Amino acid sequence: DAGVIQSPRHEVTEMxxxxxxxxKPISGHNSLFxxxxxxxxxxxxxIYFNNNVxxxxxxxxxxxxxxxxxxxxxxxxxxxxxxxxxSAVYFCASTLDVGGAGANVLTFGAGSRLxxx
Amino acid sequence: xxxxxxxxxxxxYEGQEVNITCSHNNIATNDYITWxxxxxxxxxxxxxxxxxxxxTNEVASLFIPADRKxxxxxxxxxxxxxxxxxxxxVGDKESGANNLFFGTGTRLTVIP
Numbered sequence: 001d002a003g004v005i006q007s008p009r010h011e012v013t014e015m016x017x018x019x020x021x022x023x024k025p026i027s028g029h030n031s032l033f034x035x036x037x038x039x040x041x042x043x044x045x046x047i048y049f050n051n052n053v054x055x056x057x058x059x060x061x062x063x064x065x066x067x068x069x070x071x072x073x074x075x076x077x078x079x080x081x082x083x084x085x086x087s088a089v090y091f092c093a094s095t096l097d098v099g100g101a102g103a104n105v106l107t108f109g110a111g112s113r114l115x116x117x
Numbered sequence: 118x119x120x121x122x123x124x125x126x127x128x129x130y131e132g133q134e135v136n137i138t139c140s141h142n143n144i145a146t147n148d149y150i151t152w153x154x155x156x157x158x159x160x161x162x163x164x165x166x167x168x169x170x171x172x173t174n175e176v177a178s179l180f181i182p183a184d185r186k187x188x189x190x191x192x193x194x195x196x197x198x199x200x201x202x203x204x205x206x207v208g209d210k211e212s213g214a215n216n217l218f219f220g221t222g223t224r225l226t227v228i229p
Contacts, residue, residue, distance in 0.1 A: 004160075033217065043161070043204075043219035056214045091160045103149040103209050103216040108160025 004109035006092050012115045018080040021112045024073055025094030033106060034067055034077050035091040043091075049075065050097060082116045089113045121205045126224040135192045137223050139205030142186050150181060150188045151206045153219070161204060161219070165190070192225075200227045 005024040013019055025032045033048040047057040049069045057067070064083070069075040079086055093106040122140040129135045141150070149168050153161035165172055167179040167188070178191040192199055203223045208216025 035219075042221055045214055045217050045219075048214065048217065058214070093160065097210060099210070101147065101149075101209065103151050103166060103206070105151065105163045105166060106153075106161070106217070108162065111158075111160055 004092055004094050004107055006090075006109035006112050008112055009110065010113045010115075012117065013082055014117050015083055016081040017116075018078065019082045019086075019114060019116075021077040021090050021092075021114070023075045023077070023092030023109060025075070025092070026107055027073065029094035029096045029107075030072070031095045031097045031104065032069060032075050033093040033095075034075070035093065035108075036088045037091060037111075038088045046077070079114075082114075084116045087114055087116050121207055121220050123203075123205055123220065123223045125221065126226070128226045128228055129195055130228050131196055132194050135195050135199070135225060135227075137190045137192075137203055137205075137225065138187055139190070139207075140187045141205070141207045144185050144207050145209075145212070147209045147211060148185075148207050149209055149216070150179065150185075151216070152177070152179065152190050153204045153206070155202045155204065155222070157201075164203075195225075195227045197227050197229060199225065201225060 007022045031050045034046040037043045046059045047067045052069045067077045089111045091111045093108040095104045095106050151166040152164045154164050155161040165177050165179045169181050172179045180189040204219045
């Protein structure tokens with residue numbers, strides 16, 4: 001398996017522009033997570049899906065951020081309009097959650113580095 | 118939220134054993150302890166997970182005392198390539214996002 005695939009790897013855009021980040025989870029995984037990492041705030045969980053349904057989006061900063069998972073093999077994180085403070089590395093992760101005891105073990109993608117000028 | 122506390126940074130020489138301790142005083146009965154490693158410009162990578170006593174895999178060992186209020190990640194004979202940030206997470210699936218919370222982590226620097 002190619003792992004979790006994210007695109008683009010790097011994006012530079014101007015304030016006010018729309019940004020769309022994409023993620024392809026590992027085939028067969030049923031849970032998908034979006035994180036944001038900055039030096040100041042570390043790794044923050046933005047939202048996660050289970051079986052394509054958003055379960056917890058309490059980490060989404062504000063209405064400018066939205067995430068969708070139209071099917072089991074694709075998810076997007078959209079920022080509209082983007083602001084300089086959105087500059088960060090955005091990670092997507094996935095796991096197979098079959099319930100039962102234990103904690104989720106996540107497989108992360110390589111990340112998308114966003115710079116908003 | 119089961120909060121974790123780790124040292125901000127650690128230095129070690131190549132070839133030494135490194136032990137990183139994580140405190141989680143309010144760990145819940147069903148919580149598991151999970152460790153991740155993150156290299157620069159990469160996403161975190163799962164290292165090891167345990168509930169009690171000792172767990173060992175090809176990468177590391179995890180020691181958990183009986184009270185489970187702390188855990189120690191042990192890396193045997195570190196090399197320069199082990200320089201990374203190590204995160205300790207505590208929780209279980211029932212706690213939802215709580216088992217997915219990454220703290221500040223421990224930045225390990227391995228010195229030649």
